[in-house]
Amino acid sequence: MIKTENLSKKYEAQVALHSLNLDIKKGEIYALLGSNGAGKSTTIHLLMGFMKPTSGLAYINELQVKPNDSAIKQWVAYIPEVVNLYPNFSALENLDFFSGLSGFKYTKDQQVALLREAGLRDEFLKKPVGAFSKGMRQKVGISIALGKQAKAILMDEPTSGLDPYASNEFSEILHTLSKKGVSILMATHDLFRAKESGHRIGIMHLGHLLLEQDTSSVSQVELEQLYMHTIQSFNNQDQKIII
Numbered sequence: 001m002i003k004t005e006n007l008s009k010k011y012e013a014q015v016a017l018h019s020l021n022l023d024i025k026k027g028e029i030y031a032l033l034g035s036n037g038a039g040k041s042t043t044i045h046l047l048m049g050f051m052k053p054t055s056g057l058a059y060i061n062e063l064q065v066k067p068n069d070s071a072i073k074q075w076v077a078y079i080p081e082v083v084n085l086y087p088n089f090s091a092l093e094n095l096d097f098f099s100g101l102s103g104f105k106y107t108k109d110q111q112v113a114l115l116r117e118a119g120l121r122d123e124f125l126k127k128p129v130g131a132f133s134k135g136m137r138q139k140v141g142i143s144i145a146l147g148k149q150a151k152a153i154l155m156d157e158p159t160s161g162l163d164p165y166a167s168n169e170f171s172e173i174l175h176t177l178s179k180k181g182v183s184i185l186m187a188t189h190d191l192f193r194a195k196e197s198g199h200r201i202g203i204m205h206l207g208h209l210l211l212e213q214d215t216s217s218v219s220q221v222e223l224e225q226l227y228m229h230t231i232q233s234f235n236n237q238d239q240k241i242i243i
């Protein structure tokens, strides 16, 4: 569903991504972990077609991603760290507007159902989103993704700044999306949430994907040790790429 083949990106002299191979299945939640500058956002931006790779290929729903290709945008939704919405519009109005841009028209009842499914409480449906918290904006973003019937959702730092309750709610919403067959790639520094929400994690460092791991087969502590060990080994000039 979300796939890359030897995907690479060089920004002038800086190689941000070295030959990345990802294969994220239908309904899978995959957390990309890594240090600052590891290449996580670059990966997401390439998968969204925001820029051209230096080499390699990316696919969403078996369609090859090409920069600014509207065919791909039909299948994929991008939820940035802070979701951009029209501040004076209510949650319902934002959903209506963005669904319309994607060619969908929903009744008021359907819009309410989408926002509820994304976890937004009823009392906020008609409030201007300008005063919404990060978590609430994210829920509106997820409802927009649901509204466009996205098969893949790409998220950048979705849990940074969320309180523990909101983070937990976020995990539950991801699991609901996954059960509907939506594939999710999230870039995060949040090891705890990656383990709680993700089926699989990938550890990136300096543009390399160093390790992939099913989250069900490691404890939280083991995952943290694995993360530290993987990055330390690379820094100690073992520089043996595991993937």
Ligand SMILES: Nc1ncnc2c1ncn2[C@@H]1O[C@H](COP(=O)(O)OP(=O)(O)OP(=O)(O)O)[C@@H](O)[C@H]1O
Pocket: 011, 014, 015, 016, 034, 035, 036, 037, 038, 039, 040, 041, 042, 043, 187
């Ligand atoms: N537009 C750009 N021009 C030049 N270099 C860039 C650009 N965008 C990113 N880079 C570089 O590419 C590398 C990867 O950056 P990227 O933002 O993908 O990392 P990241 O893993 O998302 O980091 P963070 O966790 O800090 O958000 C970094 O060295 C960064 O400085």
